[in-house]
Amino acid sequence: MTKLKILENKTITDVPYFKATGIHSGVKRKRKDLCIIYSEKEAVAAAAFTQNKFAAAPVVVSKDHIQSNNTQAIVINSGNANACTGDEGIDNAYSMAKTTADCLGLSSKEVLVASTGIIGLPLPMAIINAGIKNACTQISSTGGNCAAEAIMTTDTFTKKITVEFDLDGKKILLSGIAKGSGMIHPNMATMLSFIVSNVNISKDMLSIALKESIDDSYNMISVDGDTSTNDMVIGMANKTANNTIIDSKDDNYIKFKKALDFLNKELAKLIAKDGEGATKLIEVSLNNAKTLKDAKLCAKSVISSSLVKSAFFGEDANWGRIVCSLGYSNAEFSPEKIDVSFQNKIGNIQLFKDGKEVSFDEELAKNILSEEHINIIIDLKDGEHCATAWGCDLSFDYVKINASYRS
Amino acid sequence: MTKLKILENKTITDVPYFKATGIHSGVKRKRKDLCIIYSEKEAVAAAAFTQNKFAAAPVVVSKDHIQSNNTQAIVINSGNANACTGDEGIDNAYSMAKTTADCLGLSSKEVLVASTGIIGLPLPMAIINAGIKNACTQISSTGGNCAAEAIMTTDTFTKKITVEFDLDGKKILLSGIAKGSGMIHPNMATMLSFIVSNVNISKDMLSIALKESIDDSYNMISVDGDTSTNDMVIGMANKTANNTIIDSKDDNYIKFKKALDFLNKELAKLIAKDGEGATKLIEVSLNNAKTLKDAKLCAKSVISSSLVKSAFFGEDANWGRIVCSLGYSNAEFSPEKIDVSFQNKIGNIQLFKDGKEVSFDEELAKNILSEEHINIIIDLKDGEHCATAWGCDLSFDYVKINASYRS
Numbered sequence: 001m002t003k004l005k006i007l008e009n010k011t012i013t014d015v016p017y018f019k020a021t022g023i024h025s026g027v028k029r030k031r032k033d034l035c036i037i038y039s040e041k042e043a044v045a046a047a048a049f050t051q052n053k054f055a056a057a058p059v060v061v062s063k064d065h066i067q068s069n070n071t072q073a074i075v076i077n078s079g080n081a082n083a084c085t086g087d088e089g090i091d092n093a094y095s096m097a098k099t100t101a102d103c104l105g106l107s108s109k110e111v112l113v114a115s116t117g118i119i120g121l122p123l124p125m126a127i128i129n130a131g132i133k134n135a136c137t138q139i140s141s142t143g144g145n146c147a148a149e150a151i152m153t154t155d156t157f158t159k160k161i162t163v164e165f166d167l168d169g170k171k172i173l174l175s176g177i178a179k180g181s182g183m184i185h186p187n188m189a190t191m192l193s194f195i196v197s198n199v200n201i202s203k204d205m206l207s208i209a210l211k212e213s214i215d216d217s218y219n220m221i222s223v224d225g226d227t228s229t230n231d232m233v234i235g236m237a238n239k240t241a242n243n244t245i246i247d248s249k250d251d252n253y254i255k256f257k258k259a260l261d262f263l264n265k266e267l268a269k270l271i272a273k274d275g276e277g278a279t280k281l282i283e284v285s286l287n288n289a290k291t292l293k294d295a296k297l298c299a300k301s302v303i304s305s306s307l308v309k310s311a312f313f314g315e316d317a318n319w320g321r322i323v324c325s326l327g328y329s330n331a332e333f334s335p336e337k338i339d340v341s342f343q344n345k346i347g348n349i350q351l352f353k354d355g356k357e358v359s360f361d362e363e364l365a366k367n368i369l370s371e372e373h374i375n376i377i378i379d380l381k382d383g384e385h386c387a388t389a390w391g392c393d394l395s396f397d398y399v400k401i402n403a404s405y406r407s
Numbered sequence: 408m409t410k411l412k413i414l415e416n417k418t419i420t421d422v423p424y425f426k427a428t429g430i431h432s433g434v435k436r437k438r439k440d441l442c443i444i445y446s447e448k449e450a451v452a453a454a455a456f457t458q459n460k461f462a463a464a465p466v467v468v469s470k471d472h473i474q475s476n477n478t479q480a481i482v483i484n485s486g487n488a489n490a491c492t493g494d495e496g497i498d499n500a501y502s503m504a505k506t507t508a509d510c511l512g513l514s515s516k517e518v519l520v521a522s523t524g525i526i527g528l529p530l531p532m533a534i535i536n537a538g539i540k541n542a543c544t545q546i547s548s549t550g551g552n553c554a555a556e557a558i559m560t561t562d563t564f565t566k567k568i569t570v571e572f573d574l575d576g577k578k579i580l581l582s583g584i585a586k587g588s589g590m591i592h593p594n595m596a597t598m599l600s601f602i603v604s605n606v607n608i609s610k611d612m613l614s615i616a617l618k619e620s621i622d623d624s625y626n627m628i629s630v631d632g633d634t635s636t637n638d639m640v641i642g643m644a645n646k647t648a649n650n651t652i653i654d655s656k657d658d659n660y661i662k663f664k665k666a667l668d669f670l671n672k673e674l675a676k677l678i679a680k681d682g683e684g685a686t687k688l689i690e691v692s693l694n695n696a697k698t699l700k701d702a703k704l705c706a707k708s709v710i711s712s713s714l715v716k717s718a719f720f721g722e723d724a725n726w727g728r729i730v731c732s733l734g735y736s737n738a739e740f741s742p743e744k745i746d747v748s749f750q751n752k753i754g755n756i757q758l759f760k761d762g763k764e765v766s767f768d769e770e771l772a773k774n775i776l777s778e779e780h781i782n783i784i785i786d787l788k789d790g791e792h793c794a795t796a797w798g799c800d801l802s803f804d805y806v807k808i809n810a811s812y813r814s
């Protein structure tokens with residue numbers, strides 16, 4: 001892999017010519033709820049949207065605006081999802097783009113829109129439009145952290161990462177902020193991720209890279225199996241690094257793609273770790289499947305099992321539930337070949353070998369499971385394809401957060 | 408529908424020539440753990456088995472023995488699933504059938520085997536075989552309730568139903584016992600159901616009827632989305648009613664099938680109601696889908712959503728999560744046409760109409776949701792196909808039961 005440097009204290013506004021802000025507009029009671037990300041220079045953008053048939057209004061509008069060859073801003077509100085709000089909701093999402101565009105001297109089509117929060121309520125447009133106008137006066141090259149805060153719902157920490165690498169001797173910065181599975185009554189988990197870069201890349205290649213990268217990162221995490229109406233990942237590149245433009249799958253594309261994969265996986269892991277009520281990050285490494293599809297089916301089946309997730313909350317070395325969830329994954333494999341181990345900084349312990357239990361040190365298992373990060377390693381010994389999935393345990397707090405009236 | 412009489416206090420041993428027992432053999436500490444169901448007369452049997460690739464040893468053996476044209480007994484142990492136990496497990500399951508056959512004067516092939524309980528531990532065969540011998544001396548025409556008890560794991564009540572109807576002026580009895588999603592560390596939920604009848608039916612037609620009936624009953628319930636290694640439904644018919652044999656899809660087949668459907672749906676609902684930690688039975692009535700597949704996909708997506716289930720535990724009229732789960736169901740429908748209502752003995756309340764929220768009486772919604780049985784009625788207004796699915800809420804106790812070390 002090309003030398004990739006993680007820049008610990010940097011964020012999206014450390015990428016050249018990107019500015020941002022996050023403010024409190026009044027949709028939420030106290031916390032920041034409105035974010036603008038802006039590139040001073042022209043930029044290409046690519047996006048992936050929820051597959052949910054009830055796509056929220058901002059998804060509809062961003063699907064329209066992403067067609068533009070220039071995308072210079074994203075406006076995001078939290079606290080209200082603008083979902084299931086009918087034609088009025090669509091009008092309001094277009095209005096958010098237009099107000100932002102007017103303030104920043106752009107055309108509406110150059111602005112993308114995202115929302116997260118309560119579903120089914122009309123957006124309070126007086127508050128939102130005033131908020132956007134206010135935010136546009138505050139965007140700055142130090143506003144990245146405020147931006148990361150303003151997109152949160154019940155997230156317990158901001159999610160951000162910045163990496164640096166070289167292309168043609170030019171310094172490329174790639175930085176992302178994300179929000180995870182937060183719940184505001186009456187709503188569902190929503191995942192949003194915004195990635196910016198100074199890389200010089202064509203819109204088509206950015207789109208291909210983003211799509212491929214999402215399949216191995218955000219699409220491999222599960223908090224509770226529910227796909228929101230508002231999920232969205234957007235990538236923007238303003239080309240100011242002046243590297244030779246990436247317009248085919250050349251060496252530079254591969255280097256960029258590796259950096260993008262790393263960044264998206266790290267953001268995906270942060271989202272999994274901050275799943276509602278989560279006490280542990282669980283990583284499933286599925287090795288040696290016959291096909292990539294089988295590898296992904298197996299890894300996602302394990303990470304999505306409520307029984308597996310409850311067992312991890314209980315710190316219970318329950319290989320039975322793990323192999324059971326493999327068994328109903330619809331993947332092809334040979335049950336009699338399977339090995340299962342747990343691993344983390346405490347150690348490594350094999351629980352299951354060649355399709356049967358092996359006796360193991362219960363004390364060591366307990367110590368491994370008491371940690372916050374646990375890797376489940378599954379070897380199908382059936383081929384050469386691997387996949388990794390991330391998730392969290394299922395705790396009392398998940399139920400508490402999501403059963404608001406009784407809690 | 409043919410006149411179907413529910414016989415409140417009857418059970419499987421009230422069906423002519425069926426005997427049964429349930430005893431404590433010693434696999435569990437105190438509670439009954441071994442059950443035998445026996446037909447004194449020759450009988451045909453049909454069965455459906457788990458689709459889990461890690462099918463337990465009793466599944467393997469019963470799949471073999473169901474080939475026999477005569478099936479006169481089922482031996483079931485609870486407390487140990489005999490799953491992931493390798494060749495030794497298979498030998499042990501065959502041995503359970505042989506011991507039962509020897510005691511009852513049958514051949515091994517005439518006995519089916521089922522297990523539920525801890526996964527991955529060898530069956531204690533000395534205890535099991537002694538238990539079977541003991542049980543065979545105790546089978547009787549009053550042992551049905553003990554049998555229903557002996558197949559339980561963490562079920563909180565026995566599940567049984569008996570119905571009566573006429574075919575050719577002959578009295579047909581159809582009776583079933585079942586167990587639901589119980590958890591014994593370290594194990595997963597297992598569903599078992601055993602149905603017996605005096606109906607005269609060919610093995611082929613019994614098999615067709617059972618298969619079709621399962622698709623609309625057991626396959627439409629969800630407690631936590633996990634499919635066990637040991638799931639099994641068995642139907643046995645000893646033909647002693649002397650009706651004209653059902654050997655084609657004639658009128659009598661249709662009458663029998665209706666009774667079987669009713670019985671299986673009632674058992675399925677009891678299983679859903681007794682899901683681990685459940686406080687409510689939720690029924691999803693999905694109406695007017697374009698295809699049956701779409702109807703089932705929608706109904707199962709709603710009943711399987713952790714967010715919907717948590718909202719019901721919280722008695723929260725959260726239509727947003729319901730339409731969201733429809734949205735990711737992979738079914739075809741038009742979001743702008745959808746209606747959603749809640750209904751039960753308290754009343755009926757519409758929350759969502761033509762794809763949008765409608766204002767509703769919060770007090771009435773609260774009262775409806777405070778009941779133990781709630782029907783979610785969804786109208787897609789897109790065709791003529793309907794499906795019903797059953798499930799339960801997701802409570803603190805689900806997590807508690809399944810996170811054994813911390814609870």
